[in-house]
Amino acid sequence: MLKKSFAALLAASVVSWPLAAAAATEVKKPAATSSKSATKSATKPAAKSTTKSAAKPAAPQETPEIELAHGLDEAGASALQTLVDEFNASGKGKQKVVLAPLGGTGEKPPAMQVLDDEARQLFLEGKPRYTPLHEVMTKAKEKFAAVPIPAPMPPYLAGTKGRLNALPIGLTTPVMFYNKDAFARVGLDPAAPPDHWFTLQAALGQLRDGGYACPYTSARPTQIHVDNISAWHNEPFARKNGKKGEALAINGLVQVKHLALMSSWYKSRYLHIFGRGDEAVPMFSGGQC
Template identity: 50%
Template sequence: MNNFSRSALGLALTSLCVTSALAATKKPEPKPAAPQTAAPAAGPASAEIELVHTLGADKGAQLQKLVDRYNAKTTGPKIVIQDRPWSAGTLPHLMILGERDQQAFLSGPTRYRPVHQVMKDAGIKMETLRAPAMMTPTPLDAANRLNALPVGLATPVMFYNKQAFKEAGLDTENAPPTWQALQGALGKLVAAGQSCPYTTAQPAWVLVENTSAWHNEPVVVESKKSTALAINGMLEVKHVAMLSSWVKARYLHLFGRDDEAVEHFAKGECAVLTAASSEWPTLKRQAGFEVGVAPLPYHEEYYGAPQNTLADGPAMWVGAGKKAADYRAVAQFIDYWLTAESQVEWQRNAGYLPLNRAGLLASESRLLAADLNNIHIAVKQLTNKPVTAISKPSRYPQRAAVRRIIDEELESVWEDRKPSKLALDTAVSRSRALD
């Protein structure tokens, strides 16, 4: 994985298929039309195009670098970044929204103008990777066109402290590939004096949703009448029970439902972290030790594993109700974001996956190999095997109420209030009562 191979990565991404948003493609099955917004108002362009985000300080600094480069080249309106919630004030022109923000944003009246429509109206050809089967469908309309640009795609991987591994007598270049092997490594880390051998960010997303997909096990069950969780199968029950034993043995430490664990790992408090692949450049900047990156572990006794993980993350939405001239300026900024130069820098600086062939091919320089190990591993996981009807992503677990149920039931296991089977059965039962 240390050599950025054109054949390996190129073949891995072949299944993602490159297409143009304006090019003719095979017509999809008839589906409900995407929500329509009013025609843009006339008038001169605004002096500034506001872009808001809640990516945090480090990722926000990388976004600022991209915007600064664009502003230095454009003769049109400048992009101005604000780190604020999209709802705290006037609806911005552009919003980079994560999972929790998107649900509220998409509820109620239509607050966005579809990206594919913005680019078409501006007459700008938008070449992106056709929405891959393992990508969360939230930024897509019923015809699989982009309502938003998925600028923050990532998938969970494993990071580890190479110095801690060395002190424990572990291989610093080859991390444990399976959960069973990781357990042995955690024991050695404890013996070497590690007080926090392993932690994880976003437990529901990493330890349940992606672990299920990684083993071709369902996360949801869907019917014409309802959708509910299906996370109480043998794999999930055994996996959560194993993790519960790690909590009791002090192998696994939990710090919260979001990305709190990343900070603890970066400070050197924990030796192993499972988190989004996009954390790689941030960790390299913030950690005072050499960080290794490896695939998400799998259970080797499960036939066919590993299967594929899921791509998810923040997407950039275009606000509704703006002037036509402003939308043309927005389209030009998106076009700049999709250039090879911008795509490579966004991968290197922010750690997110490439969105088109230009970004993919331009990033294949061997000089960038060490900077893009996370991209290698993420792409290999996502395309390890063709996505199945079972291993594909669903919007359902992203619902705030559903994610809260999973988190609460996992915490009941960590706190030894319920055994894993009862907790996961309860999560499934509670999800059925939502609708």
């Protein structure tokens, strides 16, 4: 596009300047009639060229900005900034996304927000002040697959027809780390980590037999081994209980089978639990597990 505009500008310069010069020469040439006419012709201003002179190139316009507000901690904000920088550099957006901290109440809401539990409750109270995501995509004429919403996903993310109101970017997925050196020492393939609970059980037995007193540990055991297991199998973690709110629904077959397996691991000293939070993380990173 830049090359085309520059070529058009160059062509306009080449065409307009010779025409202007020719017009000036013709005016200065004395007429063959009386001296009065000659004087008139000489004093007559040069005819304006019908071709526009070369236009000055327009100053580059700044890309309009669209605000994305958030209340994330330093690590979360840094990760989000990386994604925003990649998007802005891709040139796919007509607007540049800029991050900003969530403002106080009473201000005009920003174009986009990342909401945590507390901010979400405040935002969703009263009359809706947002445009659902599926409407945004429809207005922009962008393809947006209507995927089924898993049952454990929070209900506020989907409308009455199961279409997304927002992206669930605040939800987390647990990740399992393993020690490649420990695998190699007991004859396990470091390049082929367990991909199922039963293959993990076989590996833990081999690690235990190889002298590792703490083959496996888990941070946040409730979130990972009950909540997340339920989500993976599309089973509810809780159910509505009339007007009383919600009641836990963790006695389904999926949850009972998994917790029975974890219980057997705990009794066999394959699994060690150090607390309800992230107490297991330093135990793994420090090499104890």
